[in-house]
Amino acid sequence: MTIGTLGVVALAAALVTAGSGEAVETTADAATPSATSDTEGSGGLLSAAGLESALDARRIAEQEQAAERRADAARAAEQAKAREEARAEAEAEANAEAKARAEAKARAQAEARAKAEAEREARLAEITLGERGEHVARMQERLRELGYQVGAADGVYGAETWQAVVALQKVAGLGRDGVVGPATKKALDNGVVPVSRFGGTGVEVDLGRQVLLIVENGTVIRTFNASSGNGESYEALGARYVAHTPSGSYSVYRQVDGIRESSLDLGSMYRPKYFTGGIAVHGSPSIPAYPASHGCVRVSNAAMDWIWSWGASIGTPVHVY
Incomplete structure (x- = not known):
């Protein structure tokens, strides 16, 4: 009985020590067997109660540790879930950005293709000097209807037709290149023509355009490309002049039905009609499509022939503005 009691006490001490992590001292008296059986019995009962208490403490400690492990595991799982969700969200954002970039690139490529196609079609739709065909003849006929001088609708884009196209572009406020592109075609379709500023019958020179x-009875019946003084100074026969076309209201006072050489050695004038x-x-x-003369008003030789056939005789009003 004494040995059994000592074994139980030792086991309880070991369990308590293991559970609590604290060292338990064993006194000499506890290790010495008691002299009476009552002491043994009493000691055995007390040792059993201590063992039960130690076991309860160990179970509680194990339960707390298990609870802590479960809490740690739950936190780890939550963190892992949060990391996975963040990774999935970042991947989704990256995919969305990549998709947006791909769509933007596709749109840019589509727009570039559309622009290139439009430019190609516009180039194909242009009518330029030297071109021939029915489309040129239709253009020439439309120019004639609007009063821009074209000799014949022969389907050949020659020099006279170029003069008529440039005159239209000037009146419409377009680029003066003689190329019949979309804007010039629109001007043709819309019937862009100049309006007389003075009315009556006579000649008007619009220096600005x-x-x-x-003009006949207030209506413009013919429009010609013209080139007036360029405003620059020049030297002739030892004297200096300014290439200026004066504005004002004049009338034809002299005319030469032929070639007239300039008295200042500035070149030849075809069938001139002097007004000042x-x-x-x-x-x-x-x-040219811009001011380039020494002061006279130049038109093409074909235009000058038409003006002579129309009249513009001595006394015909000439308004320059």
Whole structure:
């Protein structure tokens, strides 16, 4: 009995020590057997109660540890879930950005293709100097209907047709390149024509737009490309002059039905009609789309022939503005 009691006490001490992590001292008296059986019995009962208490403490400690492990595991699972959700969200954002970039790139490529196709179609739709065909003849006929001088609707885009196209572009306020593109075609379709500023019957020279108009009873019946003085100074026969076309209201006071050489050695004038001093409306082989003369009003030789056939005799009003 004494040995059994000592074994129980030792086991309880070991369990308590293991559960609590604290060292338990065993006194010499506890290790010495009691002299009486009553002491043994009493000691055995007390040792059993201590063992039960130690076991309860260990169970509680184990339960707490298990609870802590479960809590740790739950926290770890929650953190892992949060990391997975963050990873999934980042991946979704990356995929969305990649998709947006791909869509933007596709749109840009589509727009570039559409622009290139529109430019190609516009180039194909242009009518330029030297071109031939029915489409040129239709353009020429429309120019004639609007009063821009074209000799014949022969389907050949030649020099005279170029003069008519440039005159239209000037009146419409377009680029003066002679190329019949979308804007010029629109001007043709819309029937863009100049309006007389003075009315009556006579000749009008619009310096701003660089066109010459033939007016009958207040209506413009012919419009010609023209080129007036360029405003620059020049030297002739040892003297300096300014290439200026004066504005004002004049009338034809002299005309030469042929070639007239300039008295200042400035070149030839085809069938000139003088309206002030040495300034005349005359034909020339060079009628650019901008002011380029020494002061006279240049039109093409074909235009000058038409003006002579129309009249513009001595006394015909000439308004320059």
